[in-house]
Amino acid sequence: MSxxxxxVFILPTLIGALLLHLVWSERQLSLLFxxxxxxxxxxxxxxxxxxxxxxxxxxGQHWFIFVQIAIAMGLLIAVIWVERxxxxxxxxxxxxxxxxxxxxxxxxxxxxxxxLSTVSYLLRxxxxxxxxxxxxNRSALFAYRGQSNWMAASFSRQMDPIFHPDYPLLLxxxxxxxxxxxxxxxxxxxxxQSALFAIACVGIxxxxxxxxxxxxxxxxxxxxLWGTPTLxxxxxxxxxxxxxxxxxxxxxxLIYFYxxxxxxxxxxxxxxxxxxxAWTKNEGSLFVISAGxxxxxxxxxxxxxxAKTQNHENTKNENFxxxxxxxxxxxxxxxxxxxxxxxxxxLAFPFAVVIGFKLFLAPPSxxxxxxxxxxxxxxxxxPRHLEILQFLGRELFYFGGWTSLIGVIPILIIYxxxxxxxxxxxxxxxxxAGITMIAVQLLGDYGVYLITxxxxxxHLSYSIERIVLQIFPLIVFLxxxxxxxxxxxxxxxxxxxxxxxxIA
Amino acid sequence: xxxxxxxxxLLALIVVVSLYAxxxxxxxxxxxxxxxxxxxxxFSKRFDPLKAKLPFKVGTVGYISDSxxxxxxxxxxxDEGEYTLTQYVMxxxxxxxxxxxxxxxxxxxxxxxxxxxxxxxGQFEVFPFKGNLYLLRRLSK
Numbered sequence: 001m002s003x004x005x006x007x008v009f010i011l012p013t014l015i016g017a018l019l020l021h022l023v024w025s026e027r028q029l030s031l032l033f034x035x036x037x038x039x040x041x042x043x044x045x046x047x048x049x050x051x052x053x054x055x056x057x058x059x060g061q062h063w064f065i066f067v068q069i070a071i072a073m074g075l076l077i078a079v080i081w082v083e084r085x086x087x088x089x090x091x092x093x094x095x096x097x098x099x100x101x102x103x104x105x106x107x108x109x110x111x112x113x114x115x116l117s118t119v120s121y122l123l124r125x126x127x128x129x130x131x132x133x134x135x136x137n138r139s140a141l142f143a144y145r146g147q148s149n150w151m152a153a154s155f156s157r158q159m160d161p162i163f164h165p166d167y168p169l170l171l172x173x174x175x176x177x178x179x180x181x182x183x184x185x186x187x188x189x190x191x192x193q194s195a196l197f198a199i200a201c202v203g204i205x206x207x208x209x210x211x212x213x214x215x216x217x218x219x220x221x222x223x224x225l226w227g228t229p230t231l232x233x234x235x236x237x238x239x240x241x242x243x244x245x246x247x248x249x250x251x252x253x254l255i256y257f258y259x260x261x262x263x264x265x266x267x268x269x270x271x272x273x274x275x276x277x278a279w280t281k282n283e284g285s286l287f288v289i290s291a292g293x294x295x296x297x298x299x300x301x302x303x304x305x306x307a308k309t310q311n312h313e314n315t316k317n318e319n320f321x322x323x324x325x326x327x328x329x330x331x332x333x334x335x336x337x338x339x340x341x342x343x344x345x346x347l348a349f350p351f352a353v354v355i356g357f358k359l360f361l362a363p364p365s366x367x368x369x370x371x372x373x374x375x376x377x378x379x380x381x382x383p384r385h386l387e388i389l390q391f392l393g394r395e396l397f398y399f400g401g402w403t404s405l406i407g408v409i410p411i412l413i414i415y416x417x418x419x420x421x422x423x424x425x426x427x428x429x430x431x432x433a434g435i436t437m438i439a440v441q442l443l444g445d446y447g448v449y450l451i452t453x454x455x456x457x458x459h460l461s462y463s464i465e466r467i468v469l470q471i472f473p474l475i476v477f478l479x480x481x482x483x484x485x486x487x488x489x490x491x492x493x494x495x496x497x498x499x500x501x502x503i504a
Numbered sequence: 505x506x507x508x509x510x511x512x513x514l515l516a517l518i519v520v521v522s523l524y525a526x527x528x529x530x531x532x533x534x535x536x537x538x539x540x541x542x543x544x545x546x547f548s549k550r551f552d553p554l555k556a557k558l559p560f561k562v563g564t565v566g567y568i569s570d571s572x573x574x575x576x577x578x579x580x581x582x583d584e585g586e587y588t589l590t591q592y593v594m595x596x597x598x599x600x601x602x603x604x605x606x607x608x609x610x611x612x613x614x615x616x617x618x619x620x621x622x623x624x625x626g627q628f629e630v631f632p633f634k635g636n637l638y639l640l641r642r643l644s645k
Binding site: 106110113114120125133141142145146149152154163226229232400403411415419484 | 592595601
C-alpha cells in the first residue's frame with residue numbers, strides 16, 4: 001500500500017490536465033507540458049474542493065475515488081471527441097545550439113541535485129515540519145479519523161487557536177481523500193503532495209518560458225528557481241506556502257498568455273487559480289483581490305493608452321474625436337468588464353466554497369481578533385511601520401539561501417539591469433498585471449502585520465520568509481520574460497520550440 | 505565588447521552560485537536527522553494504549569504538563585512542542601488545557617506528577633502509562 005500510495009495523485013493530475021486542454025486546446029509542445037504541470041495544481045485543487053462537498057454530504061462513506069474516476073473518464077471522452085478531427089501531434093525538431101545544450105545540461109544537474117534534496121528532506125521529516133503536522137496534517141487526521149463526526153470536531157470552538165482550524169483545507173482535504181483511497185494513514189500521501197506542488201511550480205515556470213522566450217531562458221528559469229534552497233526546502237515541508245506560490249505564479253502566467261493568445265478561457269483559468277489560492281491559505285483570499293485589481297489596472301491602462309493615441313490623432317476634428325472617445329469608453333467598459341466577468345466566472349466555484357467555509361464552518365481568524373480600536377491604534381504606531389519595513393527589506397535582500405552576503409532577489413535585479421529588454425507595447429498589460437499583483441499582495445501582508453494581535457517581532461521572524469517565498473516565483477518569471485536570453489548573450493541562434501516542424 | 509563579457513560573466517556567476525547553493529543544500533539535509541527515525545510517529549505510538557482506554561473516539565479531553573504544576577522547572581519549547589504533538593496524535597479528539605473535562609491527559613515528569621498528585625488527592629482516578637503519560641478521570645466536579 002505504502003509504496004504505491006503516491007499513485008493516487010495520477011487521477012487529479014489527469015483531471016486538471018484534461019480540463020485545461022478542453023478549455024484551451026493549444027498544442028505547442030511547451031504548452032502541452034505547461035498544461036500537465038498546471039494540471040497537477042488545478043486537479044489537486046478541484047479534488048480538494050469536491051472532497052469537502054463529498055464530506056458534507058457523504059462523510060463515513062468511501063467511494064470518492066469513483067467520483068474522481070467518473071470525472072476523469074468524462075473529461076477524457078470529451079477531449080478525444082474534440083481532438084478526433086484534428087491532425088496528428090506536431091513535435092518540434094530538436095535542433096538546439098551548443099549554448100542551449102550547455103544550459104539544459106546544467107539545468108538537468110540542478111534539477112537532479114535539488115530533487116535529491118527534496119527526497120532527503122521528506123524522508124528525514126516524514127510528518128512534515130512543525131506547522132505541517134500542527135495544522136494541515138492534523139486537519140487531515142480530523143477529517144479522515146472523524147468521518148461522520150468530522151465537522152463538529154474539526155471546527156470546535158474549544159480548539160486552541162494556535163492549531164488554526166480556520167485555515168482553508170486544500171492540502172488537508174487532499175491528504176484525507178488520499179488516505180481514504182489507500183485505506184490507511186501513510187505519510188507518503190502528504191509527502192507526495194508537497195513534492196508535486198514543488199515540481200509543478202518549477203514545471204509551469206520552465207514550460208511557460210520555453211513557450212514565450214527560448215529553451216535557454218527556460219533552463220535559466222530552472223537554474224534560478226530550483227537552485228534556490230529556500231524554495232526547494234519549502235517544497236518538502238508539507239506546508240501551504242509553496243502551493244500558494246504555485247497558484248500565484250500560475251495566475252500571473254495565465255494572464256501573460258491571455259495577453260499573447262487573446263483566448264478568453266485563459267482569464268477564466270486565472271480566476272480559477274486565484275480561487276484555488278484562496279482555498280490554499282488565508283493570504284490567498286488577499287490574492288483574489290490582488291489579481292482582480294491587477295486585471296482592472298492592466299486593461300484600464302491598455303484602453304487608456306488607446307484612447308490617448310486616438311485623441312492625439314483626432315484633435316483637429318473635435319466632434320469626431322469626442323465621438324471616437326465615447327466609442328473607446330464603451331469599448332473599455334465592455335472589454336474590461338468582460339475580462340473581470342471572465343475572471344469572476346473562473347473564481348466562482350472555488351471562492352464560493354471558501355466563503356461558505358469561512359461563514360459556516362471555520363471559527364474566526366485569530367489574526368483579525370484585535371478589534372477595530374486596537375487595530376487603529378497599532379496602525380498609528382510609527383515604530384511598527386519601521387519594524388515591518390526593516391524586516392521586509394532585510395528579507396528581500398537576503399532571501400533564498402544563495403550566499404550569506406546577498407540573496408537571490410538583488411542578484412536578479414542586477415541581472416535585470418544588465419539584460420533588460422524594452423517591453424513590447426502589446427505585452428505591457430501582462431507586466432502591469434504581474435507587478436500590481438505583487439505590489440497589492442505585499443501591501444496586504446504589510447497591513448496584516450500592522451494589525452496582528454501577536455508580538456510583531458515574533459510574527460515577522462516566524463513568517464516573513466514565507467511571505468516573500470509566495471511571490472518569488474512570479475518575480476523570477478517577470479524578470480526572465482523581460483530580459484535577454486542566454487542564446488543572445490552568448491551569441492548563438494535562439495531556437496524556439498514550435499509546432500511548425502513536423503516530424504515525419 | 506567589455507559589456508558583453510561582463511554580461512556573460514554575470515550569467516556564468518549566477519549559474520555557478522545556484523549550482524553551489526544546490527549542492528550545499530543537499531549536504532545540509534543530513535543535519536535534519538536520520539532517514540529511518542520518525543519522532544512524531546514514535547510519540548504517536550506512546551499514546552496508543554491511552555487512546556484505547558478512552559471510552560470515546562471523538563470529543564474533548566483536558567491536558568496538563570509540567571508547566572501546569574507550580575514550582576516545577578520545565579523547558580518551555582519542549583512543553584509547547586509536546587502539547588501540539590499531543591493534539592496531533594489524539595486527533596480527532598480536541599485537547600484543551602486544564603483539567604476541567606471529565607477525562608484529561610497528563611504528561612508529567614515523575615517530580616511534577618508527585619507534586620500534582622499531592623495537591624489533587626482523591627479528585628481523579630489515575631491510569632498510568634509508559635513514558636510519563638497518565639489518563640485522568642475526574643471523580644467529582
